[in-house]
Amino acid sequence: xxxxxxxxxxxxxxxxxxxxxxxxxxxxxxxxxxxxxxxxxxxxxxxxxxxxxxxxxxxxxxxxxxxxxxxxxxxxxxxxxxxxxxxxxxxxxxxxxxxxxxxxxxxxxxxxxxxxxxxxxxxxxxxxxxxxxxxxxxxxxxxxxxxxxxxxxxxxxxxxxxxxxxxxxxxxxxxxxxxxxxxxxxxxxxxxxxxxxxxxxxxxxxxxxxxxxxxxxxxxxxxxxxxxxxxxxxxxxxxxxxxxxxxxxxxxxxxxxxxxxxxxxxxxxxxxxxxxxxxxxxxxxxxxxxxxxxxxxxxxxxxxxxxxxxxxxxxxxxxxxxxxxxxxxxxxxxxxxxx
Amino acid sequence: xxxxxxxxxxxxxxxxxxxxxxxxxxxxxxxxxxxxxxxxxxxxxxxxxxxxxxxxxxxxxxxxxxxxxxxxxxxxxxxxxxxxxxxxxxxxxxxxxxxxxxxxxxxxxxxxxxxxxxxxxxxxxxxxxxxxxxxxxxxxxxxxxxxxxxxxxxxxxxxxxxxxxxxxxxxxxxxxxxxxxxxxxxxxxxxxxxxxxxxxxxxxxxxxxxxxxxxxxxxxxxxxxxxxxxxxxxxxxxxxxxxxxxxxxxxxxxxxxxxxxxxxxxxxxxxxxxxxxxxxxxxxxxxxxxxxxxxxxxxxxxxxxxxxxxxxxxxxxxxxxxxxxxxxxxxxxxxxxxx
DNA sequence: ATTGGCAGTCTGATCGAGCGAGTGCCAGCA
DNA sequence: TGCTGGCACTCGCTCGATCAGACTGCCAAT
Numbered sequence: 001x002x003x004x005x006x007x008x009x010x011x012x013x014x015x016x017x018x019x020x021x022x023x024x025x026x027x028x029x030x031x032x033x034x035x036x037x038x039x040x041x042x043x044x045x046x047x048x049x050x051x052x053x054x055x056x057x058x059x060x061x062x063x064x065x066x067x068x069x070x071x072x073x074x075x076x077x078x079x080x081x082x083x084x085x086x087x088x089x090x091x092x093x094x095x096x097x098x099x100x101x102x103x104x105x106x107x108x109x110x111x112x113x114x115x116x117x118x119x120x121x122x123x124x125x126x127x128x129x130x131x132x133x134x135x136x137x138x139x140x141x142x143x144x145x146x147x148x149x150x151x152x153x154x155x156x157x158x159x160x161x162x163x164x165x166x167x168x169x170x171x172x173x174x175x176x177x178x179x180x181x182x183x184x185x186x187x188x189x190x191x192x193x194x195x196x197x198x199x200x201x202x203x204x205x206x207x208x209x210x211x212x213x214x215x216x217x218x219x220x221x222x223x224x225x226x227x228x229x230x231x232x233x234x235x236x237x238x239x240x241x242x243x244x245x246x247x248x249x250x251x252x253x254x255x256x257x258x259x260x261x262x263x264x265x266x267x268x269x270x271x272x273x274x275x276x277x278x279x280x281x282x283x284x285x286x287x288x289x290x291x292x293x294x295x296x297x298x299x300x301x302x303x304x305x306x307x308x309x310x311x312x313x314x315x316x317x318x319x320x321x322x323x324x325x326x327x328x329x330x331x332x333x334x335x336x337x338x339x
Numbered sequence: 340x341x342x343x344x345x346x347x348x349x350x351x352x353x354x355x356x357x358x359x360x361x362x363x364x365x366x367x368x369x370x371x372x373x374x375x376x377x378x379x380x381x382x383x384x385x386x387x388x389x390x391x392x393x394x395x396x397x398x399x400x401x402x403x404x405x406x407x408x409x410x411x412x413x414x415x416x417x418x419x420x421x422x423x424x425x426x427x428x429x430x431x432x433x434x435x436x437x438x439x440x441x442x443x444x445x446x447x448x449x450x451x452x453x454x455x456x457x458x459x460x461x462x463x464x465x466x467x468x469x470x471x472x473x474x475x476x477x478x479x480x481x482x483x484x485x486x487x488x489x490x491x492x493x494x495x496x497x498x499x500x501x502x503x504x505x506x507x508x509x510x511x512x513x514x515x516x517x518x519x520x521x522x523x524x525x526x527x528x529x530x531x532x533x534x535x536x537x538x539x540x541x542x543x544x545x546x547x548x549x550x551x552x553x554x555x556x557x558x559x560x561x562x563x564x565x566x567x568x569x570x571x572x573x574x575x576x577x578x579x580x581x582x583x584x585x586x587x588x589x590x591x592x593x594x595x596x597x598x599x600x601x602x603x604x605x606x607x608x609x610x611x612x613x614x615x616x617x618x619x620x621x622x623x624x625x626x627x628x629x630x631x632x633x634x635x636x637x638x639x640x641x642x643x644x645x646x647x648x649x650x651x652x653x654x655x656x657x658x659x660x661x662x663x664x665x666x667x668x669x670x671x672x673x674x675x676x677x678x
Numbered sequence: 679a680t681t682g683g684c685a686g687t688c689t690g691a692t693c694g695a696g697c698g699a700g701t702g703c704c705a706g707c708a
Numbered sequence: 709t710g711c712t713g714g715c716a717c718t719c720g721c722t723c724g725a726t727c728a729g730a731c732t733g734c735c736a737a738t
C-alpha cells in the first residue's frame with residue numbers, strides 16, 4: 001500500500017498537471033506545496049506511486065503524469081465537492097427559471113452546464129415509460145391527412161402526420177378523438193399498445209382500416225417516448241482542449257454524434273450516494289478512452305429519472321466539474337419534480 | 340484580362356489542390372493535364388493569374404494555391420453541376436421518405452447532407468410567419484397549470500406550460516378552448532397577437548386575468564414560429580479537415596454553436612437561378628473567413644421557403660457539394676411542397 | 679526514514695548544410 | 709507574337725549534431 005503522504009503527492013501531481021499540462025517533477029512539488037520534506041523524499045514516494053501505476057513518466061527523465069488509475073484514486077479520495085459560489089448558484093437558477101417548456105429546460109440546462117464547466121455537456125431526455133397519457137388530439141391537415149398529437153403528463157408532446165385510407169369528415173374525426181381519449185387518457189404508456197390495437201372493433205367495419213392506421217401512429221408515439229434521446233452542447237470545447245489527446249479528437253467527436261454510444265454510456269453509469277460519478281479513460285469505450293465523463297441523475301416527477309453530465313479530456317478539473325454537475329442536476333430535479 | 344487557357348490552368352490548380360492539399364507547380368500541371376504546351380508556358384499563365392490575384396504562392400519558390408477570388412472564379416466559370424448518380428438519388432429519396440413528421444424531415448435532411456458531402460450540414464427551419472393557425476389545444480396539467488399546444492397548418496407544433504392565477508375547472512378550460520379556436524383557427528399568424536389581446540373582453544371579469552396569461556402564451560407561440568432556428572450535423576467533419584485552417588478551427592466551431600451568426604449568413608445568401616450559391620472565404624464574416632458555404636433554398640407549402648446547405652474549408656469539392664445541396668433542396672421542396 | 683550529492687539519461691531547441699521543387703527570366707524559334 | 713528550353717536563384721524542409729536543462733535513480737551519510 002502507498003503511504004498517506006504518497007497520496008498527497010498524487011494529489012499535488014494531479015493538481016499541478018491539470019493546471020499546467022506539463023509533467024510535474026519532484027522539485028516543482030516541493031516548491032509549490034508545503035510538504036516539509038526534500039525533493040529526494042518526494043522522489044521515493046513517486047517511485048512507489050509509479051509502482052502502483054498511479055502515475056507514469058512520459059520519458060525516462062521527465063516529470064510524472066497521472067494515469068487513468070491515478071485520476072480514479074484522486075477522484076475517490078479527494079472529491080471534496082465544495083458547493084458552488086453564490087454567484088454560480090444564482091446563475092443556475094436565474095437561467096433555468098426562464099424556461100418555457102420541457103424542451104426549453106433541457107436546451108438551457110445543456111448550455112448552462114457547458115458554460116459552467118467549459119466541457120461538452122450532455123443531457124438525457126427522461127424515458128417516460130411509466131408516464132400517463134394526458135390527451136390525444138387529432139388535427140385534420142387535408143382530406144386524407146391527419147396529424148396526431150400525443151401529450152403525456154410529463155409535459156412531453158409528440159406529433160406525427162399520417163395518411164388515411166379514406167376521406168375523414170369532421171364527424172369521424174370527432175368520434176375518433178372522443179373514443180381515443182375515453183379509452184386512453186390516464187393510461188400508463190405501456191398499456192397503450194394493447195388498448196390501441198383493440199380500438200378498431202368499436203367502429204363501423206368500413207372505418208376499421210383507418211382506425212388501424214391511427215392505432216399504429218399511437219404505438220409510434222409510445223415508442224418515441226421510450227426511445228432515449230439526448231442533447232449536447234459545447235463540442236467546440238473539445239477542440240480547444242485538443243492538445244490533451246494523443247490521437248485525434250476526430251473519433252471522439254464521431255462518437256458524440258452517434259447518440260447510441262452516449263446512451264449506452266449513460267445507462268451504464270451508476271450514480272452513487274454522493275450523487276455524482278466519474279468514468280475515467282479506459283473505463284469507457286474505446287473511442288472515449290482518452291476522455292472522462294462526469295454524470296449525475298435528475299428526477300422528473302415522482303418516479304422517472306434521467307442523467308446529465310459533462311465529457312472532456314481525462315485531464316480535467318474534476319472538483320469543479322463534479323460540483324457543477326451535481327448542482328445542476330439537483331436544480332433540475334427540483335424544477336421538474338415539484339409538480 | 341486572362342486568356343482562356345489561363346482559366347483552364349486555374350481550373351487545373353483548383354482541381355489538383357483540392358485533391359492533394361499541396362501547392363501545385365507548373366510541372367505537375369503539364370504532367371496531369373493535357374494542355375499540349377510546355378511547363379514554361381504554364382508558368383507564364385500562372386504569372387498572369389497571380390497578377391489577377393486568383394492564385395498565390397505560399398513561398399517564393401513553391402507551387403501555387405487558389406485564393407478566395409480564384410475559387411470564386413472557378414465556381415462561377417466551371418460549376419457544371421452534373422446530376423448526382425442514380426444510387427445517390429436513390430439514397431436521398433429512400434432516406435427522406437421514411438420521415439414521420441416535420442421535425443424528422445429536417446433531422447434526416449441534415450444527416451443526409453452531411454454524409455453526402457462530408458462537410459458540416461445546416462438546415463434552416465422555415466419561418467412560418469404567414470402560416471395559419473390550425474388548432475389550439477389546452478391541456479390541464481394540475482389545478483393551476485395549463486399546457487397550451489399551438490398547431491399550424493405548416494405542420495409545426497409548439498407547446499408551453501403556463502401558471503394560471505386561479506384554479507381552472509373543466510368548464511372554464513372548455514369555454515376557453517372553444518372561444519380560442521373560434522377566434523383564431525384559420526387566422527394568419529401575424530393576426531394572432533391583436534386578436535389574442537382582445538379576447539379577455541369576452542369573459543367574465545374574474546376570469547380576465549387568467550385569459551390574459553393565456554393570450555400572452557399565444558403571442559409567445561407566434562414568436563416561436565417567427566424565430567428562425569436551424570439544425571446542424573457533421574461538426575466532426577470540420578475537425579477532420581483541420582489541416583486546411585491556418586488558425587484553429589475553434590472559432591469556427593464557436594460560430595457554429597452561435598446560431599445567430601449562421602442565421603445572419605443564411606439570410607444574406609441570395610440563391611440565383613441555378614438554385615445554388617457559394618460564399619467563399621472572406622466574403623463571409625471574420626470567424627468564417629477560411630470557410631466556404633454552399634446554400635440552396637427549399638420551399639415549404641406554397642409561399643414559404645428556407646435555406647439549407649453545407650459549410651467546410653474553402654478547399655472543398657465545390658462541384659460535388661453544390662450538386663448534392665441542390666439535389667437535396669429540390670427533394671425536400673417536393674416532399675414539403677406537395678400538400 | 680530522510681537527505682544531499684552526483685552521475686546518467688532523455689527531451690527540446692538551435693544551428694547549419696544539403697537537397698529538391700519550383701520560379702522568373704532570357705534568348706532563340708515558329 | 710506566342711511558345712519553348714535552359715539556367716540561375718530562392719526558399720522551405722529534412723537530417724544530423726550539438727547543447728542546455730530538467731529529472732531521475734542510487735548511494736552513502738545522518
